[in-house]
Amino acid sequence: MLLGAIGVGYGFFTSHLSFEEVETLLAEEAHHGGGHGEDVAHAAPAHDAHAKENAHGDTAHAKSGEHHVDAHKEHVEHVQHQIANRPWSALYVAAFFFMMIALGVLAFYAIQIAAQAGWSPVLFRVMEGITAYLLPGALIVLAIAVASGTIGHYNIFMWMNPEVTNPESHHYDKLIDGKSGWLNIGWFAVRGLVFIAGWSLYRHFARKFSIAQDTAEDNSNFKKSFRISAAFLVFFIYSESIMSWDWIMSVDPHWFSTLFGWYVFASMFVSGITVIALVTIYLKSKNYLEFVNENHLHDVAKFMFAISIFWTYLWFSQFMLIWYSNIPEEVTYFVTRFQDYQLPFLGMVVMNFVFPLLLLMNAEYKRIPWFVVMAGLVILFGHYVDIFNMIMPATVGDRWFIGIPEIASVLLFAGLFIFVVFTALTKAPLLVKGYPFRKESEDFHY
Amino acid sequence: MEASKVIHAIYTDDDVLMSAVKKVKAERFHIEEIYTPFPVHGLDKAMGLAPTRIAITAFIYGLIGLTVATVMMNFIMIEDWPQNIGGKPSFSYIENMPAFVPIMFELTVFFSAHLMVLTFYLRSRMWPFKNAENPDPRTTDDHFLMEIAVDGNEKQLEELLAGTGAVEINLVDKAH
Numbered sequence: 161m162l163l164g165a166i167g168v169g170y171g172f173f174t175s176h177l178s179f180e181e182v183e184t185l186l187a188e189e190a191h192h193g194g195g196h197g198e199d200v201a202h203a204a205p206a207h208d209a210h211a212k213e214n215a216h217g218d219t220a221h222a223k224s225g226e227h228h229v230d231a232h233k234e235h236v237e238h239v240q241h242q243i244a245n246r247p248w249s250a251l252y253v254a255a256f257f258f259m260m261i262a263l264g265v266l267a268f269y270a271i272q273i274a275a276q277a278g279w280s281p282v283l284f285r286v287m288e289g290i291t292a293y294l295l296p297g298a299l300i301v302l303a304i305a306v307a308s309g310t311i312g313h314y315n316i317f318m319w320m321n322p323e324v325t326n327p328e329s330h331h332y333d334k335l336i337d338g339k340s341g342w343l344n345i346g347w348f349a350v351r352g353l354v355f356i357a358g359w360s361l362y363r364h365f366a367r368k369f370s371i372a373q374d375t376a377e378d379n380s381n382f383k384k385s386f387r388i389s390a391a392f393l394v395f396f397i398y399s400e401s402i403m404s405w406d407w408i409m410s411v412d413p414h415w416f417s418t419l420f421g422w423y424v425f426a427s428m429f430v431s432g433i434t435v436i437a438l439v440t441i442y443l444k445s446k447n448y449l450e451f452v453n454e455n456h457l458h459d460v461a462k463f464m465f466a467i468s469i470f471w472t473y474l475w476f477s478q479f480m481l482i483w484y485s486n487i488p489e490e491v492t493y494f495v496t497r498f499q500d501y502q503l504p505f506l507g508m509v510v511m512n513f514v515f516p517l518l519l520l521m522n523a524e525y526k527r528i529p530w531f532v533v534m535a536g537l538v539i540l541f542g543h544y545v546d547i548f549n550m551i552m553p554a555t556v557g558d559r560w561f562i563g564i565p566e567i568a569s570v571l572l573f574a575g576l577f578i579f580v581v582f583t584a585l586t587k588a589p590l591l592v593k594g595y596p597f598r599k600e601s602e603d604f605h606y
Numbered sequence: 607m608e609a610s611k612v613i614h615a616i617y618t619d620d621d622v623l624m625s626a627v628k629k630v631k632a633e634r635f636h637i638e639e640i641y642t643p644f645p646v647h648g649l650d651k652a653m654g655l656a657p658t659r660i661a662i663t664a665f666i667y668g669l670i671g672l673t674v675a676t677v678m679m680n681f682i683m684i685e686d687w688p689q690n691i692g693g694k695p696s697f698s699y700i701e702n703m704p705a706f707v708p709i710m711f712e713l714t715v716f717f718s719a720h721l722m723v724l725t726f727y728l729r730s731r732m733w734p735f736k737n738a739e740n741p742d743p744r745t746t747d748d749h750f751l752m753e754i755a756v757d758g759n760e761k762q763l764e765e766l767l768a769g770t771g772a773v774e775i776n777l778v779d780k781a782h
Contacts (some may be wrong), residue, residue: 291608482706484692523661 194395197597204489207331241313246556247565248315254569256407256546257345258577260424264432266363267396267425268463273366273389274447278600279459282452285590286439293577295360300573302352305407309345316555319343319413323491336413337419339426343410351406351451362392373594382596400425408547411554415493417482423474424550430467430512431543434536436460439581448590451602454527459604461526461535468516468539475509497549506546511542544570612780614741617750620646626770627652630754633704633766638753641745649688664722671717675710682737722766741778 175224269287272280309320318324321332327341336343366385373381384397401421409420417423437460443449497505519535520526552560617623623646630637637653650658680699683689683706691702699706727733746752752772755765760777767775 257716476704480707483704486693521665 179495182565187563191422200394214233214333225409227329235451241315242559244313244554245315245385247569248304248308248312248533249551250565250569251572252301252308252316253544253547253551253566254573255297255304256551257301257544257570258573259301260428260547261431261435261577262291262294262297262401263359264295264428264430264507265436266432267393267400267429268432268436270362270389270392270396273385274393274581276316276386276597278597279456279596279604281450281592281601282456282604283436283460283594284370284595285585285588286436286443286449288370288588289581289585291363291367292437293523294363296580297573297577298352298359301407302349304355305352306349316551317343317408317410318554320345333413339413341344343413350408351402355403358392358395358399362395362421368394370592372596374589374592376594379596381594397421397425400428401494411551412493414489417478417490417493419474419478423471423478426471426474427466427543427546430464433460433463433467434539437464437532438536438540439585441533443585443590444529451591454529455604457532458526458599461520461532464536464539465516465520465526466530467511468520472509472513475512493553493578496566501549501553501560503559504562505549508542508545508549511538512546515539515542536543550599610780611760612756612778613756613760613767614774614776614778615767615770616742616744616774616776617752617753617771618748618773619771620644620750622771623750623752624649624652624773626752626767629770630752630766635763635766636755640753640756641740641742641751643746643748643750646750660722660726663725664718667721668714668718670721671714672710674717675706675713679706679709706734733782 200386265287269284269291271277272284272287300395305316308314308316313323319336319339321331323329324333325337326332327337366387369381369385369388373379373385404424405416405423408424409416437457439453440449440457440460479494484496485491515538516535519531519538525531548562548566595601615626617626620642623640623642627637627649629638630762631652640653641648642649648709676699681703683691684697684699688695688697694701696702731739740746740751742751752767754767754778756763757778764775764777
């Protein structure tokens with residue numbers, strides 16, 4: 161079983177990466193999608209090398225974009241900068257998207273333990289597997305963010321440019337200078353590291369207690385896990401909120417929304433739950449999770465439905481207040497999105513609200529795996545576009561397109577995500593044997 | 607109407623009741639009704655009741671509420687006394703729609719919830735000044751009562767029920 165699951169993880173990874181090489185290099189018809197485990201003969205270091213090559217490919221692409229513009233000498237410097245921003249932003253959006261899935265799952269997992277939920281323990285190992293991506297994923301996001309301000313030309317966060325806080329410079333920006341006590345690279349990186357350390361510590365100990373509980377005589381590990389989960393949730397909601405200001409909202413340093421932390425939280429929560437459902441269905445179809453049945457799927461799908469509605473509620477709350485009050489400094493955020501991003505902006509609402517609402521409304525449909533998979537893919541794509549809409553208007557303006565840099569970045573991180581998650585899934589039995597609510601969860605009946 | 611006899615079997619635990627229901631159904635007796643102090647999960651399935659259709663009515667009521675809200679706000683805020691909404695005097699419903707979404711949402715929920723409760727009461731034949739159908743007041747406290755129609759087979763039925771853990775078995779003349 162372990163070997164099989166490793167093979168599956170690797171199979172996913174290779175198929176995605178080969179897909180991506182094709183896309184990035186514009187080579188043709190070389191992809192062999194659907195390579196599942198059996199045909200894998202590559203070793204792990206080779207994959208890592210591929211990943212690095214691809215990251216370089218993206219930056220190289222940025223440079224060629226720049227040269228292209230230079231050569232024509234028709235575009236202003238601003239546009240050139242926007243085009244140069246695109247691969248950075250594409251990489252950042254994809255990195256953030258997959259990090260956010262892992263973080264959403266971690267929060268969901270902590271809630272299940274803190275609430276002593278009886279239905280979900282059969283899915284705990286799936287959740288623990290997904291959260292394994294959090295540490296590498298979050299470090300990558302932070303590394304890209306910091307690199308954009310040190311190696312790159314402030315391609316994502318314009319406040320990282322020292323010119324904007326220099327009163328002598330013609331780029332000087334009084335508002336950003338006023339915020340520079342918070343928005344400066346050093347403090348930004350320290351905050352990021354503190355958050356990542358907090359999340360990873362919780363994840364590390366929760367996983368440790370969970371595995372220890374498998375063979376334990378008493379419930380002491382469960383009790384410890386319960387306590388740190390409650391503490392983590394308090395830490396999480398503060399750190400997640402600040403993280404969303406730092407890592408997303410500050411791309412538009414003049415604009416602010418007090419609802420933003422919740423809004424990002426809803427997005428990560430629903431994406432995370434969707435990924436739990438997808439991974440569960442996949443493992444179930446490979447017969448690794450015979451103790452999971454359609455009652456558990458039903459409950460996960462209910463969460464997908466409910467949190468999609470919750471996301472829409474927050475999206476609309478943010479939109480309506482800004483639309484209603486019509487204050488110029490706030491409303492520019494939505495003006496750019498309506499003018500330049502009409503299709504992704506409104507399409508996202510359709511995908512994240514109308515689709516889940518109609519597809520997952522019926523109780524019977526929530527129990528049919530392929531139906532949940534279809535709805536889940538729409539939700540995931542919708543939330544990728546959501547993150548896209550948060551970052552792109554501020555960095556590339558109207559020069560957006562979902563093209564090679566975006567797709568390649570998504571595939572890169574999808575490959576890494578699947579590799580890390582499935583490797584982590586092979587490290588422990590897929591059932592939490594000693595968990596006090598295991599029996600209740602196995603017998604769970606809707 | 608003719609008098610019919612029923613057996614009232616009384617239980618004190620919902621799990622015992624559940625297994626009793628399964629046994630009685632397996633012996634192919636017809637359970638008229640079960641009175642419980644709280645909703646027992648899975649009892650409807652064990653009794654073989656048809657699934658509820660209240661969800662469909664809820665959806666229809668929600669649509670009615672949505673329509674009422676739209677028509678109402680259109681009349682009040684756009685047609686009858688046109689309002690300048692949010693500093694954007696467009697006097698068009700669709701352009702001012704975001705301002706009306708909370709009302710549309712609330713009326714959808716309002717109609718759905720209230721009409722659903724009314725439907726449930728009517729469908730359960732409950733209306734003001736009606737006498738309770740409940741045969742034994744103890745079922746509002748801590749007892750569960752299963753009512754089974756008798757058709758000349760009381761002995762067999764009583765034996766079966768005694769074996770399922772009923773604390774009391776009464777043969778009742780139910781005069782209609």
